[in-house]
Amino acid sequence: MIEPIAVRLLGPIEVCGPLGAAILTGERQRSLMALLALQTGQAVGPDRLIDGLWGDDAPRTALRTLQSHLARLRQALSKAGLTDAIASGPAGHTLRLPRESVDVHVFEALVRRARSSLSDGSTAEAVTLLGEALALWRGEPLQDGQAFGHALVDIDRLLEARSSALEDLWDGRLRLGDHVEAIGELQVLLAAQPYRERAAGLLMLALYRASRPAEALSVYQRLREELAEGLGVDPGAELQQLHTAILRQDPSLDPRPESVSLKGPSELPPRVGYFTGRADEFAGLDKLLAARETDADEKIVLIYGAAGIGKTALAVEWAHHAAARFPDGQFFLDLQGHDPQTTVASSGVLGHLLRGFGVPPERIPSSDGERIGLYRSLVRDRRYLILLDNARTIDQVVPVIPATRSSLLMVTSRLELSALAVRQPVHFVPLPAFDGATGLELLRRAVDAERIEGEREASRELVAFCGGMPLAMRITAARLASRPTLAVTELMRDLRMRELDALAVPGDSAGIRAVFASAYTALSAGTQRTFRLLATHPGPSFSAHLAGHLDPEAEAHLAELTEASLLIRVGERYRFHDLIRLYAAELATPEETEQALSSIFDWYLRLAHAANRILDPARDRVTVPGQFTAPFGQSHQDVVAFLDGEQPSLGPVVAKASAVGRLETAWQLTYLVAGFYDSRGSHDRIDMCDTAIDAAQRLGDASAEVLMRNMHAATSVLMRRFGDALAQLELALPLALNTSDTWLLATTYTNMAVANTWLDNHDSAQESLERALAIHTANENRHAVALSLNNLAEVQRRAGRPADALARLSAALELVSSLDNPRMEAILRHSMGQTHHALGSPAAALAQFEQALALRRRTGDRRGEANALLEIGALHLSADRLDDAVAVLRAALGLSRLLGNEHLEAMLLNRIGDALLRTGDVLAAAASLRQSLTLRERIPDPHEEDLLRRNLARLPSGPGA
Numbered sequence: 001m002i003e004p005i006a007v008r009l010l011g012p013i014e015v016c017g018p019l020g021a022a023i024l025t026g027e028r029q030r031s032l033m034a035l036l037a038l039q040t041g042q043a044v045g046p047d048r049l050i051d052g053l054w055g056d057d058a059p060r061t062a063l064r065t066l067q068s069h070l071a072r073l074r075q076a077l078s079k080a081g082l083t084d085a086i087a088s089g090p091a092g093h094t095l096r097l098p099r100e101s102v103d104v105h106v107f108e109a110l111v112r113r114a115r116s117s118l119s120d121g122s123t124a125e126a127v128t129l130l131g132e133a134l135a136l137w138r139g140e141p142l143q144d145g146q147a148f149g150h151a152l153v154d155i156d157r158l159l160e161a162r163s164s165a166l167e168d169l170w171d172g173r174l175r176l177g178d179h180v181e182a183i184g185e186l187q188v189l190l191a192a193q194p195y196r197e198r199a200a201g202l203l204m205l206a207l208y209r210a211s212r213p214a215e216a217l218s219v220y221q222r223l224r225e226e227l228a229e230g231l232g233v234d235p236g237a238e239l240q241q242l243h244t245a246i247l248r249q250d251p252s253l254d255p256r257p258e259s260v261s262l263k264g265p266s267e268l269p270p271r272v273g274y275f276t277g278r279a280d281e282f283a284g285l286d287k288l289l290a291a292r293e294t295d296a297d298e299k300i301v302l303i304y305g306a307a308g309i310g311k312t313a314l315a316v317e318w319a320h321h322a323a324a325r326f327p328d329g330q331f332f333l334d335l336q337g338h339d340p341q342t343t344v345a346s347s348g349v350l351g352h353l354l355r356g357f358g359v360p361p362e363r364i365p366s367s368d369g370e371r372i373g374l375y376r377s378l379v380r381d382r383r384y385l386i387l388l389d390n391a392r393t394i395d396q397v398v399p400v401i402p403a404t405r406s407s408l409l410m411v412t413s414r415l416e417l418s419a420l421a422v423r424q425p426v427h428f429v430p431l432p433a434f435d436g437a438t439g440l441e442l443l444r445r446a447v448d449a450e451r452i453e454g455e456r457e458a459s460r461e462l463v464a465f466c467g468g469m470p471l472a473m474r475i476t477a478a479r480l481a482s483r484p485t486l487a488v489t490e491l492m493r494d495l496r497m498r499e500l501d502a503l504a505v506p507g508d509s510a511g512i513r514a515v516f517a518s519a520y521t522a523l524s525a526g527t528q529r530t531f532r533l534l535a536t537h538p539g540p541s542f543s544a545h546l547a548g549h550l551d552p553e554a555e556a557h558l559a560e561l562t563e564a565s566l567l568i569r570v571g572e573r574y575r576f577h578d579l580i581r582l583y584a585a586e587l588a589t590p591e592e593t594e595q596a597l598s599s600i601f602d603w604y605l606r607l608a609h610a611a612n613r614i615l616d617p618a619r620d621r622v623t624v625p626g627q628f629t630a631p632f633g634q635s636h637q638d639v640v641a642f643l644d645g646e647q648p649s650l651g652p653v654v655a656k657a658s659a660v661g662r663l664e665t666a667w668q669l670t671y672l673v674a675g676f677y678d679s680r681g682s683h684d685r686i687d688m689c690d691t692a693i694d695a696a697q698r699l700g701d702a703s704a705e706v707l708m709r710n711m712h713a714a715t716s717v718l719m720r721r722f723g724d725a726l727a728q729l730e731l732a733l734p735l736a737l738n739t740s741d742t743w744l745l746a747t748t749y750t751n752m753a754v755a756n757t758w759l760d761n762h763d764s765a766q767e768s769l770e771r772a773l774a775i776h777t778a779n780e781n782r783h784a785v786a787l788s789l790n791n792l793a794e795v796q797r798r799a800g801r802p803a804d805a806l807a808r809l810s811a812a813l814e815l816v817s818s819l820d821n822p823r824m825e826a827i828l829r830h831s832m833g834q835t836h837h838a839l840g841s842p843a844a845a846l847a848q849f850e851q852a853l854a855l856r857r858r859t860g861d862r863r864g865e866a867n868a869l870l871e872i873g874a875l876h877l878s879a880d881r882l883d884d885a886v887a888v889l890r891a892a893l894g895l896s897r898l899l900g901n902e903h904l905e906a907m908l909l910n911r912i913g914d915a916l917l918r919t920g921d922v923l924a925a926a927a928s929l930r931q932s933l934t935l936r937e938r939i940p941d942p943h944e945e946d947l948l949r950r951n952l953a954r955l956p957s958g959p960g961a
Helices: 027-038 046-057 062-079 103-120 123-134 150-175 179-192 197-209 213-230 237-248 279-292 311-325 346-356 368-379 436-446 449-454 456-465 470-482 488-502 512-520 525-534 544-550 554-563 578-587 590-615 636-659 663-672 674-680 685-699 702-718 722-737 742-758 762-779 782-798 802-816 822-838 842-859 862-878 882-899 902-919 922-936 942-953
Strands: 014-017 086-089 092-095 300-304 329-334 384-391 408-413 426-430 568-570 573-575
Touching: 014 062, 027 046, 027 062, 027 092, 027 150, 046 062, 046 092, 046 150, 062 086, 103 123, 103 150, 123 150, 123 279, 123 311, 150 179, 150 197, 179 197, 197 213, 197 237, 213 237, 279 300, 279 311, 279 426, 300 311, 311 329, 311 384, 311 408, 329 346, 346 368, 436 449, 436 456, 436 470, 449 456, 456 470, 456 488, 470 488, 488 578, 512 578, 525 544, 525 554, 525 578, 525 590, 544 554, 544 573, 544 590, 590 636, 590 663, 590 674, 636 663, 636 674, 636 685, 636 842, 663 674, 663 685, 663 702, 674 702, 674 862, 685 702, 702 722, 702 742, 722 742, 742 762, 742 782, 762 782, 782 802, 782 822, 802 822, 822 842, 822 862, 842 862, 862 882, 862 902, 882 902, 902 922, 902 942, 922 942
Parallel strands: 300 408, 300 426, 329 384, 384 408
Antiparallel strands: 086 092, 568 573
C-alpha cells in the first residue's frame, strides 16, 4: 500500500503524525524540517544545514543554535507521534521516515513512472499519474520557510520539475485529443514563464488543432520577439519546424487521439448532466487506481449511501474518466437492489457478463459454479471495469470478484455491505450530502448562474431544504429550467407548502417519495416501526440510549437502518437526512407520533434530572420520580461529555414540548439543564428561556414563571445584556413578592444585584444582596449563603474595598468546605484570586486561580476554565512572563471560540496583542488587536474599549494602521 503522506513541502511546510499535526514554531524550525525531508533517509551534515538556514550570514553561534532547533524539532515530532524520527550520527542528521511519506519524493516518483508510460505509449496512464503528481502541489515549495544557499537551488529544481511535469501532462492530453481544454492551461503556464519553448509549442499545436491557426502563429511571433529582446536569441529548431508546419497546414499536425482498442463491450451509461462536486471521492478513486499499479490489492470499490445521494452518478462519471485504463472493456449492470422481488440473482449477473464477453447463449453453463469458473478464466490477466449498480446483498457481488488485480469491480449500494471486506480488501466510498457551496454550484450549472445568483438567499434556502441531496436538487433544478419565469422564491413557497409532494417532476418516476419508498419497503416490519418512531425526535441527532427507550429491539433495528443508509451514524449518535426524516414522519400514525413524543419527553426529563444531580445538586427545585439508568458515569466530565452531544437537541425538544402542550416539561427541562449550560456557554439558552416563560404563563404557575425569568436574567448577564436581565427581574420581583416562596424572592434579589454590579450600581447591588443573604441565612441554606457572600465580595471589590471582600470570601469558603460542591468552591477560589490581585498579592492570586482552574477542569466547566486562564495569563503579563502569558491566553482563546463567547474572545485578543507588542512581534500584535476591535464594536464595554485603544495607540503607525 502507498504510505500516507506525513511531510508536505510543496506549499506550506506541514508534518502530520499518528497523534496529529506537529506544531512547528518559527520559519527556521519549519525550514530545518524541510531540509531534512528533502534528503529523507540520507544524512545531512551540519554545514549543509547551516548553509540552508542562514546562507552567508550564519552567526558564530550557528552550530549551537542548530542543535537547539533540532532538539525542539524532535520534541514537536514526538508530540505528533513521530518518535525518534531524527537520528544523529558522525555523518550528520537523518530523517528516518519512508520516502513515500514525503510529498516531494512521491511527486518525483509519480513523474518518473508517468514519463516511462509516455515512452511506452501508455498515454492515458501517464496522464493519470501526472495529474496525481501535480495534485500534491498546494503552493510554492517551502512556502512558509526560509531558504538560503543550496536550499534555494532545491526550490528552483522543484519549480522546474513542476513546470516540466505540466508540459508532460499537456503533451499527453494533446495526444488524447484534449486540445481545447489545453489552451487555457498552457496560456497560464506561458504567461508565468514566457521563455518556455516547449510550452509555447504545445500551445501552438493546441490552437492549430482548435482551428485557430492565426493565434498559433502569433504565439510564435510573440515568443520570438521576447527571446530576441530579452536574450538576443531565436527560437530553437524544433519550434521553428512547428511554425513552418503550421504555415503549410501540414497534415501531420492534425489531431490523432490515441484510440482505445476495446476487445469487449463498452456498456457504461451516459454521464449524468451537470455532474458537480465529489472532488475528494474522485481523487481517492484516482489514487486507488495508481496504487493498484504497484502493490495495492484492492479489486473492489464500494460506493454506498442513502437513496438519491448520487452513488450511480459518481460511479458512472468516474468510470468514464478511467475507461482508458481498462482497454479490454467496461460492463454495467443494474442489480435493482431496491426491491427484493426484482433484484438480480447472482446467476443473472454472471449470465449478463458472460454474454458481454461474447459467449454464445448455448455455451453458458447452467450451474453457478461452472459460470464462475468460466467468468474467472475470461477475466484473468485482462483489464476490465465491471460496474454493478444498486447491489442488495454480497451474494450478488462475491461471484464476480476478479481473481487478479488487473480488473476492477465497482459496486454501488444503499447498504454498507461491510461483510465484503471479510473476503477481500475493499475501498469503501461513503457518500455524504452536498454542502451548501456544492449545492449552489449544481443549481448554477443546471439552471443558469445569473438566475441563481440573482436570488442567492432563496437559492441557499432551496439547497438547505433539499438537505444537500443531489436527486432533490436535480428535481428542483428541472422545475426551474423548464419554467424560465419561475422565481426561486416562488418555488420555495411551493416546497414549504407541499414538502415532498413538490419534489417531483411530471413524467418522471424518480420522485423523492418513490425513491425513499423503495428503501423503506425493503426493511423488516419491526425496523419500519422504529424508523417511523425515531422520525418524531425534534432534534438533529439522537443517541442509541434514547432509541432503546422507544424500542427494546432498537440495537438491531438501528443496525438495519444504518446498513440501508436510512440513518447516518456519527460517532455514538445517529441522525436522519432531513428529507428522509420528513418521509419517515409522514408514515407515522397520529397515535405513534403521540406515543413516541411522550416517551422522548420523559426520557429527556429523566436524563436531565440524573445529570443535574451530579452537576449541580443544589439546584433542587425540580425532581423527576422513577427509575432511570443514565447513559453516563458519575463524574462531571462523563455527564457534560454526553450532554455535549444532546445540546443541539435540547432547544428543539423544549420548543416541541411547548407546542404539543407538554408545558410543565418545557420549563422543567429548561431548569434541569441549567448547570450544563453554565459550564458550556449560552448557545440557544435564551430561546429556551423564552419558551419556558411562555409555558409557565400558560400554566398559570407564578413560581415557575419567576424561576424561568431568573434563568433568563442569569443567561442575559452571561451574554452581557445587563439591561435585558434587569427587565426580566423587574417582571419577576412582584410575582416573587406575592408568593410564599422566600427562596425565589432571595434568588430574584441576588440576580438583580449581579446585573447592577456589572452596571456599577454598587449601592443598589449591595442592598439587594443583603436582603437575599438575610433570607438564605434564615432558611439555613448554606449553598445559597455562600453564593450571596461571594456576590457581596464582588461588589465590595469593585467598590474598592478588597479587604472587606476577602473577609466575606473566607467565610464563604469555610461554609462550602463541608458541602462537597466543587463548582461552588471553584467560584469562590476564582473570586479569592481576583481579590488577592486587587490587594497587590500576585503570588497568592496565582495560587487561588490555579486551584480554581483544576476544579473547573475536573467538573468540565469550560466557561470557568477559560476565565481562570484569562486571569492567570493576565498575572503572567503583569510580571513580564510574556511567553507564558501568550501560551495561557491562547489556550483560553480556543475555549472562548468553542463557547461562542465573543466578549471573552475580544478580551483575550486584546491581552495577547499587548503581550506580542512587548515581545516586538508588531505584525502579529496588530492582527490580534484589530480582531479584538472588530469584536468589541459589536459588544460594547467601556473599560475594555479603553484598554484596547491604549494598546492600539502603541502600534508604530497608530490605531488606524
